[in-house]
Amino acid sequence: MSWLGPQADVSESQLHRGLRSLLYDGMCSQVMGTLTGGAFLVAFALLLGASNTVIGLIAAVGPLAQILQIPAIYLVEKARLRKVLVVSSSFLSRLFWLVIAGLPWFAPESVRVPMFMAALFLYFGLGAVSGCAFNSWMRDLIPEGIMGRYFARRLAISIALGAGLSLMAGIGVDYYEKIGEKAIGAYSILFVFGAAAGLLGVYSLSRIPEPRMAPAQPQGLWQLLTEPFRDYNFRRLVLFLGSWNFAVNMAGPFFVVYMLRRLDMSMTWIMVLAVGGQFVNVAFLRIWGTLADRFTNKSVLSVSGPLFILVIAIWPFTTLPDRWVLTIPLLVAIHVLSGISTAGVTLATGNIALKLAPRGKATAFLATNALVSGLAATVAPILGGIFADFFADRQLNLTLNWFSQSGIEETFRLHALDLKGLDFVFGISFLLGLYAWHRLLGVREEGEVEEAVVITEFYAEVRKAVRNISNVAGLRHLTYFPYMRLRQLVVQISTRSSR
Numbered sequence: 385m386s387w388l389g390p391q392a393d394v395s396e397s398q399l400h401r402g403l404r405s406l407l408y409d410g411m412c413s414q415v416m417g418t419l420t421g422g423a424f425l426v427a428f429a430l431l432l433g434a435s436n437t438v439i440g441l442i443a444a445v446g447p448l449a450q451i452l453q454i455p456a457i458y459l460v461e462k463a464r465l466r467k468v469l470v471v472s473s474s475f476l477s478r479l480f481w482l483v484i485a486g487l488p489w490f491a492p493e494s495v496r497v498p499m500f501m502a503a504l505f506l507y508f509g510l511g512a513v514s515g516c517a518f519n520s521w522m523r524d525l526i527p528e529g530i531m532g533r534y535f536a537r538r539l540a541i542s543i544a545l546g547a548g549l550s551l552m553a554g555i556g557v558d559y560y561e562k563i564g565e566k567a568i569g570a571y572s573i574l575f576v577f578g579a580a581a582g583l584l585g586v587y588s589l590s591r592i593p594e595p596r597m598a599p600a601q602p603q604g605l606w607q608l609l610t611e612p613f614r615d616y617n618f619r620r621l622v623l624f625l626g627s628w629n630f631a632v633n634m635a636g637p638f639f640v641v642y643m644l645r646r647l648d649m650s651m652t653w654i655m656v657l658a659v660g661g662q663f664v665n666v667a668f669l670r671i672w673g674t675l676a677d678r679f680t681n682k683s684v685l686s687v688s689g690p691l692f693i694l695v696i697a698i699w700p701f702t703t704l705p706d707r708w709v710l711t712i713p714l715l716v717a718i719h720v721l722s723g724i725s726t727a728g729v730t731l732a733t734g735n736i737a738l739k740l741a742p743r744g745k746a747t748a749f750l751a752t753n754a755l756v757s758g759l760a761a762t763v764a765p766i767l768g769g770i771f772a773d774f775f776a777d778r779q780l781n782l783t784l785n786w787f788s789q790s791g792i793e794e795t796f797r798l799h800a801l802d803l804k805g806l807d808f809v810f811g812i813s814f815l816l817g818l819y820a821w822h823r824l825l826g827v828r829e830e831g832e833v834e835e836a837v838v839i840t841e842f843y844a845e846v847r848k849a850v851r852n853i854s855n856v857a858g859l860r861h862l863t864y865f866p867y868m869r870l871r872q873l874v875v876q877i878s879t880r881s882s883r
Contacts, residue, residue, distance in 0.1 A: 388468045390596040394525065402525065402592040407538050409592075412585030414542035418550045419578030420481050423640045423654050424557070428571040432487070432496045436641070436776070440769020443637035443761075445501060447629070449508035450758025453751040456516035460747045466517040467594040471586055473517075477510030478582035485575035488568045515754065520747040523738050524595045529677070531738065536673025536731055540666045547662035554655025612752040618740055620826045622756050625733060627820035628689075630760040634768040635696050635813035638806050642699065643715075646806065647707055657719045664723030672728040680829040681736035688728025689824065693817035695722045700807035705781065736829065771809050779804040 394402070429442055460466060480503045487496050487503075526534060553574055560570035613619050643649045643657075676684045695718055702714045741749035782801035803811065 388471060388590065389465065390467065390594040392596050394593045394595050398593045399525070403534065405588045405591040406522075407541065409585040409588040410538045410542040411545055412581045412588060414546040415549060416478065416481070416578040416582035416585065418546035419553060419574040419581070420484075422550070423644075423651065423658065424553065424571055424574055426637070426640045427557075427644065427651065428568065428575075429497075429500065430641075430644070431568045431571070432500060433493075434497055435769075436638075436772040437766075437769040438497060438501075439637060439641060440765040440767070440772070441501065442504065443633060443765035443768075444763070445504045446508040446511075447633065447758040447761030449505055449512045450755050450762075452509045452512040453516050453755045453758070456513040457748055457751045459513070460517050460520060460751075464597045466521040466597070467590070467592070469517040470514045470521065471590050473510045473514040474589060475583065475586045477507045477514065478579055478586065480504075480507040480510075481575045481579035481582065485572040485579070488572060512754075512758075516747065516751045519738070519750040519754070520597075521592075521594055523741060523750065524597070525593070528739060531735055532673045532676035532681070532731065533670075535735060536669045536676075539727075539731060540669040543662050543669070544666045547659040547666070550662070551655045551659040554651045558650055558652045612749045615742075615749075617828050618749060618753075620823070620828075621736065621740055622753050624820060624823040624827055625737065625753060626756045626760040627816070627823050628733070629757040630764045631813050631816035631820045632692075633761040633764040634771075634816065635699075635810050637765045638768060638772060638809060639699070642702075642806050646703060647711065647715075657715055660716070661719035661723035661726075664720050665727045668724050668727040669731060672731050676732055676735060681732040681739060682824065682827055682829040684728045684732040685736070685824055686821075688725045688732065689817075689821050691721060692725035692729055693814060693821060695725060696810055696817060697814040699810045700803055703802065703807075705779075705802035705804065736827075740829065768809050768813070771812065772806050775808040776805050778808070780808075 425442070426439060429439060434442065456469075460469065463469065483503045484500060484507075487500055491499050557567060557570040557574075561567040612622065640654065643654050672684050672688065698714060698718050698721075702711050702718075737750055737753050741753075780801070780803045
């Protein structure tokens with residue numbers, strides 16, 4: 385077991401080898417996440433008989449499991465063997481995808497959904513223990529100067545791999561159903577392959593060196609949990625990330641449900657849109673990573689966050705009141721803008737917590753942050769599911785009518801607004817997102833600059849990237865994306881809502 389233990393010093397060559405293994409783990413984890421999550425997990429749950437409320441509960445299981453961060457903090461501080469904890473708990477957690485894959489074939493129909501939920505909780509629960517130790521481990525291993533670029537590269541490679549795989553898997557699911565087989569069998573096959581990829585990732589994790597934890601004064605569990613809240617700036621960060629996760633997770637789990645049920649789209653088309661968004665995500669990860677290292681993670685969030693909030697607000701307009709001529713263009717715009725914004729949000733929200741957590745105390749600080757964000761993300765989708773069921777038979781519409789001069793004959797009707805069901809959930813999530821963005825303003829990070837500076841540099845980086853691809857003038861116009869106007873719109877809405 386000595387090869388899993390910590391070491392006093394990590395040489396430059398060991399660090400490079402470790403970062404390479406961490407990259408391989410990221411790729412394997414992405415394959416596992418692609419084949420076992422997102423649209424595939426939601427569709428599998430629907431075939432098992434899950435309702436909107438259950439879909440919300442499924443989305444809440446992972447964050448709810450973060451409560452196990454509490455004993456994990458104590459375990460990490462006492463054992464001080466982070467690598468051992470990560471490898472062992474990751475191995476056990478990923479085995480549960482094999483259990484989930486077998487449910488349609490070995491479990492009675494009446495207990496499939498409860499067993500599915502239980503297996504998911506155990507998977508995420510063991511993953512929470514792994515995540516607590518992993519975050520502290522990475523905080524001590526990766527130098528701050530390369531953290532943004534490294535994680536951007538790791539995310540970009542992993543997402544690019546997952547994008548192509550998800551498209552092939554989506555086509556495979558539709559083909560499996562077309563040849564007369566039950567679609568649920570296709571999802572079981574995907575989960576088996578996902579579990580295999582996850583277990584391969586555990587091997588890569590075992591090859592990463594672990595620096596020995598810095599000596600710490602003995603503290604009780606209560607002191608470890610409350611110390612992050614006594615740090616004024618970190619407390620503000622926790623408040624922002626908690627409110628942000630609440631806003632995002634209220635709407636996020638229902639995007640696929642909306643496309644499957646409201647828009648009646650096939651899994652192939654859903655995957656095509658998702659893959660397109662992921663490729664945009666990959667293209668912008670390097671740009672956001674460069675800006676995060678040059679400026680700060682907060683600066684990146686102040687630009688990418690409002691754009692993501694705006695994406696949520698666009699969803700209800702894909703139906704007026706049903707599919708219309710702009711449904712597909714709006715869905716394309718949603719996935720493109722989502723790819724741009726989530727690249728910055730995902731990278732910066734993870735790195736800002738790593739950066740602001742004090743060295744030597746990272747375990748408690750990062751675990752407390754994960755716990756608060758997890759609780760917020762637990763409650764949000766449950767409420768989202770309840771709201772979705774409550775608003776299922778309710779509707780709010782605004783129609784503009786044009787009548788002839790006599791005022792008797794109606795000649796033209798325009799649906800300006802039509803909200804029903806999940807549209808209300810997206811609207812509530814949008815308003816909560818504005819509040820979360822407001823909470824970000826109180827966080828302080830060394831080196832932060834005004835949003836206008838980041839936007840200017842963002843334009844410059846995009847233009848540079850496009851010039852490297854082609855000199856065609858039409859492509860260059862893509863770099864003049866009217867982002868500032870979109871951001872100003874969000875600011876105006878935020879100002880009005882706060883009055």
